[in-house]
Amino acid sequence: MGILRFERAGKQYSTDGQTVTALRDISLEVETGRFVAVAGRSGCGKSTLLNLAAAMDFPTAGRVILDGVPTWPLDDFALTRLRRGKIGFVFQSFQLLAALSAVENVELPLMLAGENDCRRRAVESLRRVDMDGYENRMPFQLSGGQMQRVAIARALVHRPRLLVADEPTGNLDSATGDHILALLRRLVDEHSVTILMATHSLEAAAAADTIVRMRDGQIEQIQEGR
């Protein structure tokens, strides 16, 4: 049984009378402990798919089932609870809160979920991404790669079932990007994290176990890497 399943899911946006079909008839299953990359050109629907996977949004057709729970029709509070417990999110532009130090950024999801022992778990999570020693740095004192590591630590701190990463290397040079990919790979291998990553680069996708190729909102091909 997979952690995430799309069942003929579709997504339409309607803005001032016009409807844009961002996703059409997506069926996909992500197994626990796998590293899945979604690859495709800009505008093909990668981010939309990830947002559905992360319970940030609902499909307009079909179903998205996260750890056995269909996201529709849950209310906002139930969705929030689902996200809190099961999802970690990593963005292209890091999205660290500038007013918080590295460790405070990492412990934020735990605090929002009202859990305790936040500081210890945050420090531990930073260690997992090789960022120990940077706990009290402010985001502007970090390089892009370091910021992305902190963001990954933050996404993992509450031990989510699924890590969703939207272009995590998009804002980084290729060497730094490779380090981040290696880190994600290691997390899958050593800590059995499940990752769903969007990328437009095939090299980046190559780090994954499975590559889902998309075009115009549809899955073109699912390619088992390793």
Place this chain on the structure above:
Amino acid sequence: MASFRLLYRFVIRPMARERLRTVLTVFAVALGVGVVIAIELAGQAAAGSFHASMETLAGRADYEVTAAGGVPVEAVGRLATLAWPIRVRPRIEDYGMIAGDLRVVPVIGVDLVADGRLAAAGGEAPDAESLMAADAIWAGPDTGYHKGDTVRLILNDTERRFRVRGVLGSAAGGAFVLDLGSASRLLGRKSTVDRILIESPASESVLRAVLPPGCELARFGARTEENRRMLAAFRWNLRVLSYIALVVGAFLIYNTLSVSVVRRRPEIGIVRAMGATRRAVLGAVLSEAAMLGLAGGAAGLLLGRVMAEGAVRLVAATVDSLYVSSRPAPIEVTAAIVAWAMAIGIGAALVSALTPAWEAAQVPPTEAMARGRREYQARVRRWRNLGLGAACGLAAWLAARQAPVGGRPLFGYLAALLLIATGVLAIPALISSLASVSAGCLRRIGAEALLAGRSLAGSLRRTSVLVGALSTAVAMTVAVAIMVGSFRQTVLDWMDDRLKADLYLRPAAPASADRHPTIRAELADRVAKLEGVAAIDRFRAYEINYQGMPATLAGGDSRVASRFGRRSFLGVSNPVPIFRALEHPGTAVVSEPFANKHNVHPGDRLRLPMGARIVSLKVLGVFYDYANERGYIIVDRRTLLRYLPDPASSNIAVYLKPGVDLEAGRRQVEGALAGARVQVLSNRRLRQEAIRIFDRTFAITYALEAVAILVAVTGVASALVALVIDRRRELGLLRFLGGSRPQVARMIYYEAGLLGLLANGVGLLLGMALSMVLIFVINRQSFGWTIRFHWPVAVLLGVLTLIYMATVLAAVYPARIATRLRPIEVVHEE
């Protein structure tokens, strides 16, 4: 044309896009301007009124003659014999109360036969039959009475019935007019008149030569001028208070503009890169400010006109009870007022725009290439500011120790301003130290509290301005509350000390600061002889003019006062010897406001006109007094009667014999008064009434503070909206990280709550310091009252709670915006 289009694109369009914020800012400015205008209009109307009410039918005149206790009638004859062309018009000027509706109206006695002016005023000339009738009266057109109506007027202690014989022209306004003879009889003038108006080309010295020495000759209209001057300090202080709301409003323009400049830095950089000059950028920001100011000024003018309706009632009531009889004149919005509204609206906006405009002009073209506003943290030099603040505090301390300038506490105001500057400059350092101290505590409350605290400390400049604006409003409110509360307590203590009699009698025709209706002497004699009465103290007051300022001359029974009554003197613990000495003729005691106004000390001699003579009086002591601001000179009753022989009393204090029940005593007294229109008040009633007048007097100051707070809270709401819009990415991010909608809303509430807490804390401290300046410098120098410091704890707690709640409520709408944001959209913006 091109520049207009640029203006439109870079100034007007963004303003229109952020409609809510623009509207809130304009509203804040409008409130500030409105209050200033309302107070100005109300002050004008209130100051114009005494003029209007007593100048009824005065017409044109060159001189006027007045005297303490009235001008002897023979002066009229002597003036008439001068070998100059001359018209002499003696007048009696008093007030009466219409028996039915308790309306107080001027009652004027003029020589109806000699004075053709009545006909000239548009009314019909009085016929001989009416002139002879004892109940004849003529009504001004605004009285509402018509020819043939009956009107019952209470004059002093007696109700009289009159028949209206004619309605006068518009110059008579709301007054009733009697013939001089009957006015003199009915109002108890014993061969004196209140004023003589003179039309003559003769010089002052010619006229003065034939007048008794105690009479004062002045250019016509001088009295109005004196009253104006007396009101000046009061109006001046009210005016200063009214500007607080505008200052708070200016803070908010500053905040709005500096936020929008910071936010538009990349945009400004692009425009600069495309060739806009520094001057153009400066001009754009300043014109944005000018437009906010213009809109605020225009809206403020309308708002001010509306608020003036309420303000004029409050101001007029204060003027009436503390200074001079008045009925507010109509509110007039003159061209000068319109210009002033625009000037202060635009002026406040431009002044507060200077720094943001300068900062915008400094944005380099390379900013276009930079990574945007997120990287730009407005620098706040908090330690330098703290140092400056300390310097301001020191300067404030020095300013508070200076003497008044021309009778005005200019240095006191300066001290208040410097104190506010001290507080405002210390805020950034305070916030950043508090942020680090409280971090652990906020963490324990939860992620929302921690985030709220961090984001406030993170945008230090914005937070400082907001806390500055809010705490200025809070401080002024606290200061005024402490001042008024201290004053109130001082007055209560003073009344405890002063009011020892069991019953107080006063004529039904109401008194005011310059109006002293009387009780006939025979009534007083009857009361004095009652079985249950131990003693009575007859008090008689006259309006006089001392060195160009109105004052009150009064006589009381020193012997009774030293046995039964009390009066506290400055620097004297036992007043009895002073009362003993006061029994000697040629001695007086003066009230504290009088002593301060005229710089009089014990041992000095006063030269005082009394009746026809000028009398020299030795000052024995200065007593505490809070009854009115014009100041008292008190002599023994026998001294007074020697020069002003009218034995009637303005009011009477009755001391009952020990063991006599209050109600029984009252019944006896009322029996003795036998139908005269005299009020008998118990000690308690009198105090209650006094404190009611006191509270009414200060209602306006509370209203002014309330507006300042409203402005500040509006600012908080508008700033929170901006904060939410600027941080929408972060707010969206919180939702990605598992934050729920209520958590996001709570964070906004925490921010408002922290802002309110900071502002209340700073405001309370600052307010305490300001209240010292108000009580011991400004109030002393402008009014001459000693006020003892007192904490009005309940009022302060209430006020602070209210402000706090208002601040948190200001977050309701911004919090709603925050929860409505769509996280996916905002996170991926840019």
